[in-house]
Structures are given as C-alpha cells and as structure tokens.
Amino acid sequence: MTTDTTEESVRAEVRAWLEANWNPNYGLVEWREKLCESGWGAPHWPKEWYGRDLPVKFNAVVDEEFARVGAVGVAKAGIRTLAAATILAHGTDLHKQKFLKRILTGEDTWCQLFSEPGSGSDMAGAVTRADKRGNKWVINGQKVWTTSAHKAHWGLLLARADWDKVKHKGLAYFILDMKQPGVQVHPLKQMNGHASFNQVFFTDAEVEPEMMVCDVGDGWTVATTTLMHERRGADGLRSWATASDKKGRIYEEERAEIVTTMEPYKWYPQRAGRVDLVMQRAKETGRIDDPVIRQEIARLLIMSKSAEWTARRARAAQEQGKPQGPEGSLGKLVASNVARQAARVHTYLTGADALLSGEDSPMGGTIAEILVSVPASSIAGGTDEIQRNIISERVLKMPRETSVDTTKPFKDVPRNIVSS
Amino acid sequence: MRFSFSAEQEEFRTTLRRALEARSPTKEVRRLMATDQGFDREAWQKLNQELGLTGIHIPEAYGGQGFGFGELGIVLEEMGRNLLCAPYFSTAALAATAILNAGTEEQKKALLPGLADGTVTATLAFQEPNGSIDPDGIAMTATGNKLDGTKSFVLDGHTAQLIVVVARKPGSKGTDGLSFFTVAGNAPGLARRKLKTMDETRKLAQLSFKGVEATPLGRDGAGAALAKTLQQAYVCLANEMVGGAAYYAAAALDEGDNDMPALASLAKAQASEAYLQTAIHAVQMHGGIGFTWDNDTHLWFKRAKSSEILLGDANQHREKMIQAWTQ
Numbered sequence: 001m002t003t004d005t006t007e008e009s010v011r012a013e014v015r016a017w018l019e020a021n022w023n024p025n026y027g028l029v030e031w032r033e034k035l036c037e038s039g040w041g042a043p044h045w046p047k048e049w050y051g052r053d054l055p056v057k058f059n060a061v062v063d064e065e066f067a068r069v070g071a072v073g074v075a076k077a078g079i080r081t082l083a084a085a086t087i088l089a090h091g092t093d094l095h096k097q098k099f100l101k102r103i104l105t106g107e108d109t110w111c112q113l114f115s116e117p118g119s120g121s122d123m124a125g126a127v128t129r130a131d132k133r134g135n136k137w138v139i140n141g142q143k144v145w146t147t148s149a150h151k152a153h154w155g156l157l158l159a160r161a162d163w164d165k166v167k168h169k170g171l172a173y174f175i176l177d178m179k180q181p182g183v184q185v186h187p188l189k190q191m192n193g194h195a196s197f198n199q200v201f202f203t204d205a206e207v208e209p210e211m212m213v214c215d216v217g218d219g220w221t222v223a224t225t226t227l228m229h230e231r232r233g234a235d236g237l238r239s240w241a242t243a244s245d246k247k248g249r250i251y252e253e254e255r256a257e258i259v260t261t262m263e264p265y266k267w268y269p270q271r272a273g274r275v276d277l278v279m280q281r282a283k284e285t286g287r288i289d290d291p292v293i294r295q296e297i298a299r300l301l302i303m304s305k306s307a308e309w310t311a312r313r314a315r316a317a318q319e320q321g322k323p324q325g326p327e328g329s330l331g332k333l334v335a336s337n338v339a340r341q342a343a344r345v346h347t348y349l350t351g352a353d354a355l356l357s358g359e360d361s362p363m364g365g366t367i368a369e370i371l372v373s374v375p376a377s378s379i380a381g382g383t384d385e386i387q388r389n390i391i392s393e394r395v396l397k398m399p400r401e402t403s404v405d406t407t408k409p410f411k412d413v414p415r416n417i418v419s420s
Numbered sequence: 421m422r423f424s425f426s427a428e429q430e431e432f433r434t435t436l437r438r439a440l441e442a443r444s445p446t447k448e449v450r451r452l453m454a455t456d457q458g459f460d461r462e463a464w465q466k467l468n469q470e471l472g473l474t475g476i477h478i479p480e481a482y483g484g485q486g487f488g489f490g491e492l493g494i495v496l497e498e499m500g501r502n503l504l505c506a507p508y509f510s511t512a513a514l515a516a517t518a519i520l521n522a523g524t525e526e527q528k529k530a531l532l533p534g535l536a537d538g539t540v541t542a543t544l545a546f547q548e549p550n551g552s553i554d555p556d557g558i559a560m561t562a563t564g565n566k567l568d569g570t571k572s573f574v575l576d577g578h579t580a581q582l583i584v585v586v587a588r589k590p591g592s593k594g595t596d597g598l599s600f601f602t603v604a605g606n607a608p609g610l611a612r613r614k615l616k617t618m619d620e621t622r623k624l625a626q627l628s629f630k631g632v633e634a635t636p637l638g639r640d641g642a643g644a645a646l647a648k649t650l651q652q653a654y655v656c657l658a659n660e661m662v663g664g665a666a667y668y669a670a671a672a673l674d675e676g677d678n679d680m681p682a683l684a685s686l687a688k689a690q691a692s693e694a695y696l697q698t699a700i701h702a703v704q705m706h707g708g709i710g711f712t713w714d715n716d717t718h719l720w721f722k723r724a725k726s727s728e729i730l731l732g733d734a735n736q737h738r739e740k741m742i743q744a745w746t747q
Contacts, residue, residue, distance in 0.1 A: 120708050145708055191711055191718030292735050340700070347729060352551025352573050354729045355624060358616035368618050371725060372718075375703045376711050383707060 010058045014040055014065045022071045024246070028253035032074050032105040041074035041104050045088065049096050050104060057319075070246055072254050075106030077261045079148060083110040083156055085229040090213050090222045095175065099154070106257055111152035112230075113143040113176065113200060114223060118415060120145065120379075121386040123158065123227075124168045124220055125405065127415065128202065130159035137161075137174065137207040139182070142199065145380075147264050149185045149198035152178045157207075158223050161216040163411035170410050171219030175211045182206060192372040196264035231328075231381075270366065271373040271380075272335065273342025275304045277366075281349045293348055300341045307334040326395040333387040336378035343374040423671050429494060436498045439471060444502040446716045449621060452505035453719075456614060457579050458623035459506045467506070468538025474512045475536030478520070483533030488674035489652065493659035493666060500660035500727075503621050503719055507541040510575040513656035514649070515542030518584045521652075522600040522638035522645040531582070531602070542582040544653075545571035545627055546646065553650065553732040555595045555643060560629065562587035562599055565636060567629040573730070577625030578614040581605045585634060586646055595643030601634035608632070619726035621719060651684035654731055658691035661727045662698070665690045682744035689737035692728040699724035 017040060026034070035041030036050040043062050045051025054062075066073055080103045087095045102108040119125035128141025139159055149155070154175055161172035176183070182205030187195040214222050244251050278297055282288040288297075314327035346367055347354045353362050354371065361368035378384040392398040405413040425433070443463065452459055468474050477492040478484025485491075492512065499508055516535050519528060534540035549572045550557050560569030567587050577583065583605060589597035603610060609632040615624045638645065655673055658666035669687035672680060699721040703710040710717040728734070 115708075117709075189713035191713055191721070193713075292739075347725075348733060348735060351733075352547060352729060355573060355617055355619070355726050356615055357618040360616040361618075372618060372722065375700065375721065378704055379708050379711060384704070 005054065005058075007058065007061050010043075010054065010061050011065060014043075014062050015068075018065060018069050018071055022069055024070070024248040024250050026250055028072065028250050028257070029105045029107060031072060031250060033101075035074055036101050036104050049088065049100055070244060072244075072250050074104040075257065075261075077258065079110045079112050079152070079156075080106075080108065082112060082226050082229050083154065086156060086213070086222060086226045089225050090173075092210070092213075094210055095213065099175070108153045109148060109151050109261070111146050111149040111155045111178065111198075111200075112226065113146060113149075113155045113157040114226075115143060115145040117142060117144050121382050123223065124171065125415075126158050126160055126171060128157075128159045130161040130172050130174065130207070132161075135209055137172075137209065137212065139174075139176065139202040139205040139207060142201050144188070144197070144199045146185075146198045146200050147196060148261075149178065149200050150187060151260070154178060155183075155200070156226060158219055160410065161219070164409045165217060166408065167406050167410050167413065168220045169217050171223070172216045173213040173219040173222040174207045175213060176205065176207055177211075180205060190376070192267060192270075192369060192376075194264075194267050196267070267369055267373050270369040271339065271376050273339035273374055273377070274346070274366070274370050275300060275338060275342050277363075278342065278345055278349070281346065281362075281367075285349050285351070287349050287351075293345075296341075296345050296348060300338070300345050303334070303341060304338045307331065307338060310334075326391070329387065329391050329395055332382060333384055333391065336384055339374045339377035343371055346370050423668050425490075425494075425667075429490065432491065433494050433498060436471070436495060437501070439467075440498050440502040440504055443467065444499075444504040446503070446719060449503045449505055449719060453620035458576065458621075459579075464506050464541070465538045472536075474508065474516070474538050475532075476512065478512075478516055478532050478536045482528050483536040484516075485536075489655060489670040490667075490674055492656060493663075493670035496656055496660040497663050497666075500723070503723060505621055507543070507576040507579065509622075509656065509660065510543035510577075510580060511535055511541050514544035514575065514653055515580075515582065515584050517652050517656075518544050518600060518645070518649045519637065521649050522584075522642055524638055527637060535582075540581050541576065541579060542584065543574055543576050543580040544584045544586075544649070545574045545577060546586040546650075547571065547573045549626070553736065555598060555646065556593070558586055558588055558598065560585070560587040561590045562601065562634070563590060565601070565634050567601060567603070567632045567634050569629055571627045571629070572615070572624075574625045574627055575730075576623055577627050578612045578623065579605070583610075583627070584637060585629075586642065587634075595647075597640075598642045598646060599640050600637035600642045600645065602637050603629075603632055603634045607634075617726065619722040621723055622726055622730075647681070650731070651680055654684040654688040654737070657727060657731055658687035661691040661695040661724070664694060679744075682741045685737040685740040685744065688732065689734040689741065692734040692737070695724040696728045 017038060021034060032041060039047065039050060039052035040062060042050055043052040043054040044056045044059055047053045084100060084103045087099055114123045116126055116128060118127065128139065128143065130137050130139055155178050157174040157176040158171055159174065160170050162170040182203050184201040186199045188197045188199055189195045278300065282297060287293045310327050311331050314325060317325060350362055350367050354367065357368035358365050389401060393400050472485050473495050475484030476487050476495055477489060480486040496513065516532060519531050523531065535542055547553065548557055548559055549570055551573065560567060560571065567585060583603045585601045585603055586598060587601060609630045611628040613626045615626055617624050652673060655666060655669040659670055666687045669683045672683050677683060702717050703721055706715060706717050709715050
C-alpha cells in the first residue's frame with residue numbers, strides 16, 4: 001500500500017481486475033483460488049497471505065465492485081472466519097500455509113472447541129486435558145455447544161496443559177484434526193427442535209506438536225482473539241445468509257455452501273424475538289386497535305430502537321478510532337430483554353393460536369419458533385448474569401467479585417465436574 | 421371463609437403426590453406426549469379405579485366423591501407438577517363441571533357416573549378458530565338439534581368419547597340463544613383433527629361439525645351456565661399452574677362467593693404470569709443445558725407457556741376482573 005491509495009484508486013483497480021478475470025463459469029473453488037492469488041478475496045489481509053495489505057475501510061468498496069458484476073467472494077460464513085483471524089494473529093507460518101487458503105476457498109470447515117459442561121460462559125475454567133506423550137499432545141475430555149462440529153475438518157481447541165498454574169495461565173491452544181478416531185461428535189437437540197450444537201468427546205485424541213498455536217500458558221490470550229472476532233461477527237451472520245439467486249454453476253455451488261453453513265443458524269432470528277414482524281402481525285390480527293397491546297408494542301419498539309441506536313453510535317465511535325465505551329457490554333443484555341418482551345408481544349398478538357406449532361402455527365410455525373427459541377437469547381454467548389458481572393466490573397468499576405479460582409494452582413481449585 | 425388447607429387435605433396431597441410421582445416420571449411423560457392419543461387409556465382407568473380422581477368434585481349421587489373445588493384444585497396442582505399426560509382437565513374440570521352446571525337431574529344421573537369412574541373421557545368444546553373466550557366468539561349454529569360449524573383448541577378433543585358443545589340459535593348474538601349439547605366422539609358428520617401444539621403434553625383438536633345430530637343438555641339460555649363453567653375452569657387452570665391466589669379462588673367457588681367472576685379472572689391472570697416467569701427463570705438457572713431437549717426443564721416451560729394462553733391470557737383476565745369490579 002502506498003500513501004496515495006484512495007477509494008477511487010482501489011475501485012479502479014478492483015474493477016479492472018474483475019473485468020479481466022471474472023467469469024461465472026468457473027467452479028467455486030477454482031475461482032476462489034484466483035481470488036487468493038490476486039489478494040482481492042481478502043484485501044485487508046497481508047500481501048504474503050492472500051491479501052493486499054489494504055486498510056479495512058476499503059473492503060466495502062471492493063464488495064460493492066464484486067456485487068456490481070455479480071462476482072462471488074471467498075467463503076465468509078461460519079467458524080472458519082474465526083479460525084482465519086486467530087491464525088493470522090497468532091499462528092505460525094506452517095499454520096498459515098496449511099490452512100488460510102483452504103479457509104478462503106471454503107474447502108475446509110472449522111469448529112470452536114471452547115465451552116465445556118462445567119464452564120459454558122466461564123471458558124477459562126476448561127478442564128479438558130492436554131498431556132504430552134512422547135512428542136505428541138494427547139487430548140481427553142469433553143466440549144459442548146460446538147456449532148457445526150459434525151461437519152468440521154478442524155477444531156480450535158482450548159485445553160488445560162499445566163495444572164500447576166493458575167486458571168488463566170495453564171491453558172494451551174491447539175488446532176485439532178476432527179477426523180480422527182479419538183474424536184466423537186454427538187448432536188444436541190434443543191427445546192425448539194433444532195440441533196445446531198454438538199457435544200464433542202475426546203478419548204486420547206492426538207495433536208502433532210506443530211499444531212499448537214502458542215506456548216502453554218498463552219492459550220487464554222489466543223482464545224480472547226477468537227472470542228473478540230466472534231462477538232464482532234455475531235451481527236454479520238444474518239447478512240451473510242443470503243446468496244445470489246443468479247443462474248450458473250458457481251452460484252449454485254455457493255448457494256449449496258451457504259445452505260450448509262447457515263443451517264445451524266436458521267432459528268437465530270427467531271431467538272432474537274423478530275421485532276421486525278410485530279407491526280405486521282398487529283395489523284393482520286387486528287390487535288393494533290387494542291390500547292393495552294399498543295402500549296406493549298410501543299414499549300418494545302422503544303427498547304429495540306434505543307438498543308439499535310446505541311449499537312450504531314458504538315460502531316461509529318469505533319470506526320473513528322475512539323476507545324471502546326460501555327455500549328458493547330450493554331448491547332448483549334439489552335438484546336435478551338428485547339427478545340423476551342418481543343415474545344410477550346407476539347403471544348398477546350397471536351392469542352389462542354400461540355398454543356399451536358408447526359404448520360398449525362401462524363406464519364408456518366415462525367411464531368411458535370419465536371416462543372420456544374427466545375429463552376436461548378439470555379444464555380447463549382454469555383448469560384445475562386455474566387453480562388451483568390462485566391457491566392458492574394468494567395463499566396461501573398465496582399469491586400471484582402471475590403474469586404476463589406484464580407489465586408491458586410488450578411489443580412487445587414474445587415470443581416463440581418471432575419475431569420477424567 | 422376457609423383459606424388454608426385442612427390436615428385431611430394435606431394428607432390427600434401427600435398421598436397423591438407420591439402416586440403421581442410414581443406414575444408420571446418424565447420418561448413416561450416423554451413417551452406419552454409423542455403419541456397421537458397423548459395418554460394411556462389403561463393407566464388412566466387404573467388411576468381412576470384406585471384413586472377415584474375424576475369424580476373428585478362430582479356429588480356422590482352421581483357416582484362421584486362429593487368433594488369441592490378445593491380438592492379438585494389439589495388434584496390439578498399435583499397433576500400439573502408431574503405433567504401427567506391424561507384427559508383429566510378436559511373430563512373433570514371442563515366436561516363434568518359443564519354437565520353439573522347445565523344438565524337436568526336425569527342427564528346428570530345418566531352422564532356423570534361414567535365420567536366419575538373413568539370409563540368415559542369427555543371434554544368441552546366452546547372456543548372456535550377465532551380463539552375468543554367470550555360468548556360473542558361462538559358462531560356454531562344449532563338448527564333444532566343439528567350442529568354446524570367449527571370448534572378449536574378443544575382439549576383432548578380428538579380422543580374424547582363424549583363432547584359437550586356450546587352452540588347458538590341461528591341469528592342470535594352474545595349470550596342470547598346459547599345452548600349446551602352433548603355429542604358422541606364418533607358421531608356422523610363430526611370430523612376431528614389433532615392440532616400440532618407447542619406444549620405436547622397437552623393435546624388440542626379442531627372439530628368440524630356438518631349437520632351433526634346432538635342431544636340438548638339442560639334448557640335453552642345457557643349463557644349463565646357457560647359463564648359459571650368458564651369461571652370454574654379458570655380457577656382450575658390457575659390451580660394446575662401455581663396454586664397461590666388460586667387456592668383462595670377455589671375455596672371461594674366452594675363457598676359460592678358472589679365475587680366469583682372477578683376472583684376467577686384474578687387467579688388466572690396472576691397464575692399465568694407467575695408460572696411463566698418461574699419457568700423462564702428455571703431455564704435460565706439451568707443455563708445452556710436447560711435449553712436442550714434431553715433436559716426436562718422445557719417440558720414445564722412449554723406447559724407454562726400453553727397455560728398462559730389457554731382459556732385467555734393475563735391481559736384478557738385483568739380486563740375481565742376490572743369489568744366485574746366496576747359493574
């Protein structure tokens with residue numbers, strides 16, 4: 001990048017490249033390999049790793065030019081994006097060579113092996129063991145809430161390698177081959193009938209020493225990078241869910257990829273309460289004239305709009321390079337309040353039909369799905385209780401909660417789930 | 421007025437809780453909720469032979485136990501606690517109550533013993549696809565004794581052997597022209613379809629009537645009997661949900677309290693929100709595992725959600741209560 005790179009120069013450059021290269025008759029992987037060579041698939045990545053070293057702000061310009069000609073981009077959805085961000089930040093050259101390109105082409109899918117039965121929101125409490133045997137690492141234990149584990153080729157694994165260190169210092173971070181006999185994946189059905197998550201069991205699963213991402217003790221730092229990108233990307237999943245409806249081989253391949261990748265997330269809009277449907281439903285059901293319902297709807301819309309504007313203000317501040325304010329911490333908590341209030345409003349709007357499900361429920365089951373999906377919003381991605389702890393400690397600067405598990409070697413910390 | 425439980429009632433509750441815990445573990449609930457019928461007829465009859473539960477508030481003269489709504493409330497609360505999958509609410513709290521309120525002496529003698537001993541399952545069909553719990557919502561017509569129209573949200577409507585139906589004279593409105601009828605579950609012209617429900621432990625059906633020949637239950641002008649039946653049903657459902665204000669309301673029913681219309685709605689509104697809030701907290705306290713299918717918490721969450729809506733939500737009942745108190 002030179003100092004005179006401007007929006008115009010980037011636009012002209014990508015436009016010229018697309019004119020010379022884009023052809024919808026390419027196979028999906030074949031085309032994406034060209035994107036990797038040229039760097040236009042991930043322009044903000046380093047030049048030596050499939051990018052062009054452009055500032056992130058130019059991605060929007062590149063995306064616009066791709067959209068203008070209907071060109072397909074690199075694989076952007078799912079956990080693979082977290083793997084890429086983590087490997088770029090902390091991985092060795094070997095990791096970058098082996099994984100980054102196949103992430104961009106979409107050939108490999110990934111999963112994130114962090115949460116455990118005894119530590120869902122408190123992930124630094126992981127008790128899955130990593131023991132050195134000979135020159136290999138041997139993994140034993142259990143992970144849970146693992147999205148797409150049944151399809152994944154590789155897993156981002158947080159495991160405890162040193163039990164003599166305190167909680168956050170004994171963790172190691174590995175890249176684990178999911179397709180090996182020591183890894184067993186069982187789907188976890190939810191109360192709304194979907195099975196988006198898995199339990200993953202390790203019985204002497206093996207990791208080659210070079211597949212360790214950092215030194216023992218730095219695992220939590222690396223995990224923080226992954227989590228930061230997860231939180232940042234959480235809003236983006238929905239916008240990625242739409243594929244082009246154009247005809248042609250490459251579009252069909254992309255559509256198939258999106259359907260597979262987005263499958264676990266298809267109830268997520270319902271989990272958030274579907275505030276967008278409220279006015280439409282109020283009119284359809286005629287309840288819009290009921291003064292009690294009007295108050296309920298108004299209360300919901302006020303809360304939801306305020307949350308949206310707060311999030312937008314935070315994003316704008318971030319783009320201007322200002323330090324992170326308290327808005328981010330509030331957003332997650334407010335979102336679960338909005339979801340609960342939305343479920344309440346949908347119940348009132350729907351009346352007796354809210355008893356029904358499947359095709360007997362209004363909107364082909366969408367309303368019923370809202371009612372039985374919303375409880376996840378205050379649990380997944382950090383419970384309301386965890387969010388309140390974060391707000392009290394980091395935003396309000398209240399004294400930290402007395403912690404019994406961060407001052408002594410982790411092996412001496414009492415736990416309610418004993419690892420094998 | 422009496423509003424704490426007697427030693428006998430507490431004893432009854434303890435016995436019942438033990439029996440229901442043994443008969444309705446969640447493994448059995450999960451098995452039955454996955455069936456179309458939703459209950460096990462043999463187990464149902466056995467339960468009634470041994471404990472006589474369906475006849476609890478039916479007078480002894482009609483084959484029942486002769487207790488009141490206080491005791492019926494205890495049975496419902498314990499059944500709700502164990503999510504018993506059985507046509508109990510439909511048969512005892514709805515159909516038997518309607519027959520008691522509307523039937524003639526001969527009809528009570530003819531119909532109630534079968535309900536009381538568990539040989540006949542029954543239900544009340546009053547709501548229609550519009551979901552209204554008010555008389556205005558009833559559109560089904562009775563031309564002579566021929567019924568035409570559609571009932572919906574009928575508890576156990578697809579399996580009930582006897583259906584108590586509310587219909588109106590063609591052209592009538594509001595509480596005018598309403599009458600109760602009884603129809604056999606297999607009557608010609610009656611089509612029954614089980615609805616898909618969020619709470620699978622409680623089965624609902626839609627019933628379509630095309631010129632179905634019915635038997636009048638009691639006399640014309642059933643508006644008052646319907647209102648009374650529904651008030652009693654609200655109190656019963658509130659008892660099934662949480663007890664609390666519902667205990668008082670059940671005792672008030674037994675005392676024949678004049679304030680009943682308001683008290684019944686108060687209990688239903690209060691129970692609807694209390695139970696749902698508790699269920700939401702229960703899922704949250706379990707964390708992620710509480711959102712999974714294999715964990716039992718969702719069974720009660722869905723029961724709470726369905727009970728919130730069944731027979732009218734909290735907003736509707738708060739309105740009814742205020743109306744009763746400002747009349």
